[in-house]
Amino acid sequence: MAKQKIVLAYSGGLDTSVILAWLKEKYDAEIITFTADIGQKDELDGLEEKALKTGASKVYIDDLREEFAKDFIFPMFQSGALYEGQYLLGTSIARPLIAKRMVEIARAEGAFAIAHGATGKGNDQVRFELTAAALAPELEVIAPWRLDEFREQFPGRAEMIAYAEKQGIKIQASASKPYSTDRNLLHISFESGILEDPWFDPSADSNKDMFVLSVAPEDAPDQAEYVELEFEQGNCVGINGDHMDPLTVMEKLNEIGGKHGIGRVDMVENRFVGMKSRGVYETPGGTILFTAHRKMESLTMDRDVMHLRDSLISKYASLVYNGFWFAPERLALQALVTESQKNVTGVVRLKLYKGNVIGAGVKSPVSLYNPNIATMEADPTQAYNQNDATGFIRLNALRLKVASGVEQNAGK
Structure with missing residues (x-):
């Protein structure tokens, strides 16, 4: 009789390596590992061989970078999403894509369940499982870190390392990086370990080696660099005159932004599960793209359309952060x-200098800015009659005058 199959989200680190072996033993099942290439670079080296040696019956390592950039990063950036005023949602936006592909593999392989190594305290468990619920409610989800028997067997890293050694699993467990990282095309995050102390300063000279995508702003070039981003309907389609697809745009902006120390964020954020956590992020390309997109909108987007969209930014960002990418309300938004x-089309020019992204010009064939109307000089178009402002102000002041009169009468 054929064994049941489980598809495991696999990174090759200590947790998912132990989980692979543990799932195979506990469920007497075939474990199919899945790793999404979403821009981790050399972190993917040797993963297939390692997964097979650890007990996987089959290994998927899929290049999803183009889909990630085109169908996830770019639509999110069109919304202006920014979680709690700082976080560009680099980890959050990757999880629904990973879970979507896991579901596709599970169905193709006839698996009864998917599994992940997210802990019971984090956001990722929610993101993975809400995506699975939306796309494949028939699949079971196995979250070992939420199972009492798993936590009793592995109360700490020492027990996991011992288990890995017993199973013949090669693990590079070291104190040289006392924090966890998550990297993709949009960013790299750092959390846990020494970063759990919010007074710890990761920007100090002694901690410069922590960062991966960017130089420290004080070490960036002393000469500013200008960059031009071309937009069509809210998406960046070119840099410095060269037409590019979304993946190439992100790779190029990461390179340019990292050189100038752009995109570092250190924040204490509110997790969906209720606790606060401290995260440090590098998002060089995303920071440039976010700034350029906003400047492009300032020239081309209708005022009330912009204000309506802006009123929904917090909601949109929360939906992404909390794992509701495939929910009907996110699709409606x-x-x-x-x-x-x-009409968000045109060219934005930016100046990059020591961690700063500075606007240096914007133009568009569909610009809503008319210098003849906005000028402080005589308006040659006569489109705006300053005398009209008198009635405009009088009508808007009416309710304020009425309210003030009521208060004055009440105080007598």
Whole structure:
């Protein structure tokens, strides 16, 4: 009789390596590992061989970078999403893509369940499982870190390392990096370990080796660099005159931004599960793209459309952060966002200097800015009659005057 199959999200680290062996033993099942290439670079080296040696019956390592950039990063950036005013959602936006592909593999392989190594305290468990619920409610989800028997067997890393050694699993467990990282095309995050102390300063000279994608701003070039981003309907389609697809845009902006120390964020954020956590992020390309997109909108987007979209930024960001990418409300919001972007077309020029992204010009063939109307000089178009402002102000002041009169009478 054929064994049951489980698809495991696999990184090759200590946790998922132990989970692979543990699942195979506990469920007497075939474990199919899945690793998404979403821009981790050399972190993927040797993963297939390691997974097979650890007990996987089959290994998927899929290059999802183009899909990640085109169908996830770019639509999210059109919305202006920014979680709690700082976080560009680099980890959050990757999880629904990973889970989507896991579901596809599980169905193709006839698996009864998917499994992940997210802990019971984090956001990723929610993101993986809400995606699975939306796309494949028939699949079971196995979350070992939420199982009492797993936590009793592995109360700490020492027990996991001992188990790995017993199983013949090669693990590079070291104190040289006393924090956890997560890297993809949009960013790299750092959390846990020494970063759990919010007074710890990761920007200090002694901690410079922690960062991967960017130099420290004080070590960036003393000469500013100008960069031009071309937009079509809210998406960046070119840099410095060269037409590029979304993946190439992200790779190029990461390179340019990292050189100038752009995109570092250190914040204490509110997790969906209720606790606060400290995260340090590098998002060089995303920071440039976010700034350029906003400047492009300032020239081309209708005022009330912009204000309506802006009123929904917090909601959109929370939906992404909390794992509701495939929820109907996010899809509905995306339709509004897409409509709002139809005229966000033109070129933005930015100056990059020691961690700063500075606006240096914007132009568009569909610009809503008319210098003849905005000028402080005589308006040659006569489109705006300053005398009209008198009635405009009088009508807007009416309710304020009425309210003030009521308060004065009440105080007598």
